[in-house]
Amino acid sequence: MMMVKTNELLRKGEVLFLSYQLEEAYAIFSELAQEEEPRAMYFIGELYWQGFGLASVNHVMAYEWYKKGAKLGDPLCQLCTLLHMELDSKKDSKDEKIQEKISDLLPTLENMAKAGDAFAQYELASVYVGKSGITIHHHSSTHWMQLAASQGHYGAMSELVKSAYADKRFDDAFVWCDKLAHMGRVHAMYSLSTLYKEGLGCDKSEQQAAIWLEKAATAGYAKAQVELAVYYEKQEDEDSALFWYEKAAEQGVLSAQVEVAYAYMGTTVVAANHEKACYWANQAAKQGSRDGKFLLAQCYWEGLGVDMNHALADNLLTELANTQEADIVYSVARMYAKYGVEEKAQTYMIQAAELGSKEAKTIIATNYETK
Template structure:
């Protein structure tokens, strides 16, 4: 049956039936009715893209950007196809073009172009673009810092279900940025994001439970949350855990071996503070360079 479907798709694709060309590309990619052949898959994807299909242009651009289908990463080809798609107002393509400018992959214009394309994507309610603009307005990066505008973008992203935006909204409530400060609302949105696996929210919530901000202090619960974030390679959480285990706190005894483990993990990611603390512990010095952890919410 798969072989017959492949033959049918091949015949229709040869007659320039766009839907059949896409099916054929997928069949070559997945090995359905034919041996996997990434070169043929790319050929048919590019054929559809060259005919002006915005989603196919985005797909081909992402293939070159990520080095998918066995091709070498090619930023120029990635930009070419993603821009083609963005110019047709495909929302995710506009967001990706913003990110290419934002991370420096594209040299020309830089941040102003990143903001331009992010706004274009946000107008199409692209949730990643909404979250990016939230971050830019919080930090004043490429735009004039404006917490009220950040909240506007953030709420739109939250309404669309963006987990990272839920975390950001929580921190804005804690800091009172663009909204009236509210520990209750801060906790609500931070917990909501943490429950969905957001490592930054997990780290923030861990710090909140350690400090007892709006909740009863609970070092055990704090460590559980921080562990979840640290296991996702969030260096701040690894450093925080090391400090908690070095000193012990509330209902959690000190554990030097666990402190060293998490300092080492953070140091492996280039954190100089963790390296200093680790060396100090190994030296047996009475001078305690490390400080007890204090809450700093990740944004």
């Protein structure tokens, strides 16, 4: 009776997993794993390996779960431990017996796949595509991947999208992208938007492209957030553009941080907010952005959003000038000239000219003629 209940719970967890209801699936698999159910350990490993439904990807934790399941005899866990042997500090990932052990597992995996196990079909397809060093069998790989995808395995669907893109089979790419997008996969939402935008594998539709782009952005996909911000800029909707740039900036997207900093400096119709401008300029500068450093130097020099501090501004400008890039050094010279620091302005203008800046050469020549 206990075995029947375990199997029912396991099946329920698998259905939830395939439906992308991952928190509910994880709860079931965790309960089953505590009861030493090895198949559940495979799914927990998968959730950690991909970061599905969890805070972040954790390959080490995933591997530990695969190992637990493998010791209890689960074939999928056994395969995954062999595929990711580099994570085992006690074993040599270059062990020649690994491929032999994988080959020994293939008959069992084939039987599971033939019986309709979508997860065995997916793992078998991954092996046959050359993932493990086993001789590549493209036909077998495609066969099992398609069967797994037809049962709703989103990993298999994603692989089919990749191969369809690579082969420029956009009709197939659209079919699988559409399924994944409706399952809530953000990468697929973004890709589907692109397919609609370009009319690849479907009728071109700017409306559908915008709908799926916004869905991907709302789901937190940073690349979609930036693209949506650009879209609103073209529509001259600066408030919406800033909203999405700021969302992407919060995720650490450098270009978005710079855009937000510029916007809050009052360079657009958005009301100036120098404290926010300084904050985002600083975030961008920390990532090495030259625009961020210039904006931050301006904030410190003029006391915009921060206490005026010429020493910090000077440090930033010196750091920029040390790049020895003509355009950058020229901009440093212009900024010093703007703030009336003539000696440094002249020094860096000459340096910029020597580095090949046409603008610097013109200014120096003009000043010489004036004298």
